[in-house]
Amino acid sequence: MARASSGITLQQLHYFVEVAAEGSISAAADLLYVSQPTMSAAMKDLETRAGRTLLLRSARGVTLTADGAEFLGYARQVTEQVALLEQRYLGRPPSRRLLGVSAQHYSFVIDAFVRMVKASGAAEYEFSLRETRTWDIIEDVRTLRSELGILYRNDFNRSVIDKLLRDSGLAFHPLFLADPHIFISRKNPLARRDRVTLDDLVGLPRLTFDQGANNSFYFAEEILSTLSSAQEIRVLDRATIFNLMIGLDGYTISTGIISDDLDPEIVAIPLDVDERIEIGWIGHSAIPLTEQAQRYLDELRAVVAGFGVVLLG
Numbered sequence: 001m002a003r004a005s006s007g008i009t010l011q012q013l014h015y016f017v018e019v020a021a022e023g024s025i026s027a028a029a030d031l032l033y034v035s036q037p038t039m040s041a042a043m044k045d046l047e048t049r050a051g052r053t054l055l056l057r058s059a060r061g062v063t064l065t066a067d068g069a070e071f072l073g074y075a076r077q078v079t080e081q082v083a084l085l086e087q088r089y090l091g092r093p094p095s096r097r098l099l100g101v102s103a104q105h106y107s108f109v110i111d112a113f114v115r116m117v118k119a120s121g122a123a124e125y126e127f128s129l130r131e132t133r134t135w136d137i138i139e140d141v142r143t144l145r146s147e148l149g150i151l152y153r154n155d156f157n158r159s160v161i162d163k164l165l166r167d168s169g170l171a172f173h174p175l176f177l178a179d180p181h182i183f184i185s186r187k188n189p190l191a192r193r194d195r196v197t198l199d200d201l202v203g204l205p206r207l208t209f210d211q212g213a214n215n216s217f218y219f220a221e222e223i224l225s226t227l228s229s230a231q232e233i234r235v236l237d238r239a240t241i242f243n244l245m246i247g248l249d250g251y252t253i254s255t256g257i258i259s260d261d262l263d264p265e266i267v268a269i270p271l272d273v274d275e276r277i278e279i280g281w282i283g284h285s286a287i288p289l290t291e292q293a294q295r296y297l298d299e300l301r302a303v304v305a306g307f308g309v310v311l312l313g
Contacts, residue, residue: 010082012046013075015039016054020072020144021100024061063143066286069169072144073287080290099292100128102140103150104221105209105238106279107259108307112300119295131238134221135214141282142168147293149282150300152221152255154275160218165282174280174312176304180223181256181268185246195270198227205250207241210234222253223275242266255279257307280312 018028019039029039047054054068064072086092098120103109113129130140140146153161153172165172182196190196190204206229209221217225233250235241244250246265255277256268281297283289289297301311 008046008049010078012042012049013079015042016046016075017072017079019043019055019062020064020068022061023063023143023145025057027061066169069284070286073284076290077288098122098125098127099148099290099296100130100140100146101148101150101296102130102132102137102146104134104137104152105131105241106150106255106257107238107263108255108257108300108303109150111259111261111303112296115299115303116292116296119299120292133209133211133214134219135211138164138168138170138282141170141284144284147283147290148296150279151282153278153280154223156223156225157218157220160216169285170282171285172280172282174278175301176279176309176311178255178257178277178279178309180253180271180273180275180277182251182271183245183254183258183266183268184251185249186265186267187246188249188251190251190269191267193269195272197272198224201251203230205231205233205244205248207233207235207244207250207252209241209252210236223277224253224273257304257309 015028015032015034018032019025022028022031025039025043026036029036032039043055050067050071052067052071053065054071055062056065056068083092099116101109101113109131110129113127117125117127128146130136130146132140134151137146137149137151141149149170151161162172182190182201184190190200193200208225211219211221233244233248235244241250241252242263242265245252253271254268256270258266258268281300283293305311
């Protein structure tokens with residue numbers, strides 16, 4: 001693509017940031033109250049001026065090329081600095097679009113999100129939090145539907161997860177290591193135990209989060225996913241899994257970090273296995289985090305540290 005001599009405009013950068021966030025030229029056009037042809041022409045002109053293909057277009061919308069992901073990092077820095085200038089000197093309100101997070105089903109993720117929203121102090125805001133499947137978390141971050149993803153690795157799934165992240169232009173950043181625990185109802189007889197073994201779990205329903213079409217052992221949210229269980233129930237959300245813990249004395253395996261405020265009927269009991277769970281966040285390798293994303297990670301670290309967990313990095 002030939003490089004044009006004219007410069008890139010601030011409006012084009014603003015348009016590009018919104019197109020990347022929406023994953024759709026038409027959706028970004030609707031959001032910014034411009035026509036779809038105008039937005040499409042602006043993106044084509046931006047690519048000509050940049051001398052690179054920034055967007056891959058398909059019937060389902062647009063995704064960023066490798067050059068587009070790198071370009072977005074710079075575009076965000078420029079538009080955020082302009083927004084700060086306008087807030088400071090023109091009295092403009094802050095942007096409503098602040099942060100999107102996709103995560104596996106962890107209560108500490110929600111705890112941190114609640115703290116972040118309360119601390120933002122914004123009269124108007126637009127956040128998103130998606131508790132979803134492992135594959136979808138990676139896709140959300142790859143396509144910039146979310147800026148951050150929260151998931152786990154261990155010795156079993158590490159090579160598969162790391163390859164998928166590399167192929168998607170993403171990187172894993174460790175937050176902490178956790179010893180495996182089971183989550184069960186306070187009324188479960190095992191709730192009085194100091195520790196439990198895998199033998200103690202025989203006869204109890206094992207509860208796992210459904211991974212949909214990508215239902216590989218490597219994408220399971222729970223360690224020891226290859227072990228067989230006589231009674232197994234797959235669910236889609238945390239509310240359902242907690243109800244089944246209470247109603248059926250079921251269990252799931254997780255980090256052991258659980259909020260009494262959010263999940264008062266559930267307790268965590270250490271599981272006696274030779275495994276560790278590494279929790280971390282994923283983001284684009286070529287795109288620096290926004291200030292809001294950094295604030296969320298600060299809140300996440302503070303929540304986890306409050307449980308006596310040693311942070312990594």
